[in-house]
Amino acid sequence: MRIIILSVSILLAALASPALAQQQPPYWASIDEPEARMRTGPSTEYPTMWIYKRERLPIKILARYKAWRKVEDHDGAQGWMHARLLSASRTALIIGEQPQALRSKPKADARVTWRVQPGVVGKISQCENGWCLFDVRGRLGYVAFDDIWGDEPLK
Incomplete structure (x- = not known):
């Protein structure tokens, strides 16, 4: 019984983890929302640096902190975005x-x-x-x- 519970727990944890969370930086992602805010730090308490209004725009992931990703855009601007704003889709x-x-x-x-x-x-x-x-x-x-x-x- 213990083996079955452990196996089910491992399977559920694997299914709950999005592909984006599995990779180690640096790696590529893209913006997955019609509006995405880049912030100065990894929290909504930090000010917004940029507001991106272009879905599918490629983003380079530089670091991870909990549900936040330090990103770089094509112009070299760096800041933090919440992982739910990003997709593993390659663009x-x-x-x-x-x-x-x-x-x-x-x-x-x-x-x-x-x-x-x-x-x-x-x-x-x-x-x-x-x-x-x-x-x-x-x-x-x-x-x-x-x-x-x-x-x-x-x-």
Whole structure:
């Protein structure tokens, strides 16, 4: 009986833990709410530094403190967000001054399938060898790591 209770307890604890809470910093996440506040410290008692009004914006998680995550945005601003505002969904932001090419294959000489403006956010997957598959509402293509913020080899 004791083994069954212990097994059920372990299973329930594993199911209750979101994927975001399992990772050790640094790692990537994205904003999961229409409005998310970045604060100067890990509590609602701390003042708000920024209010983000853009779901799916990529965020780098630098540290954890209870239900709070120390985050960094694409401009280098650092502060604290509550974990419930974040998702483990992988997204990236197109950076640079010019539209970036999305390619049919993860190669610099592959056919251009789409062009995306700086500031566009999309889902990313299959990131390897300097390329990620970038999805903007069903429009897919490979983009170079150098053209996005939201995935990079983290140390």
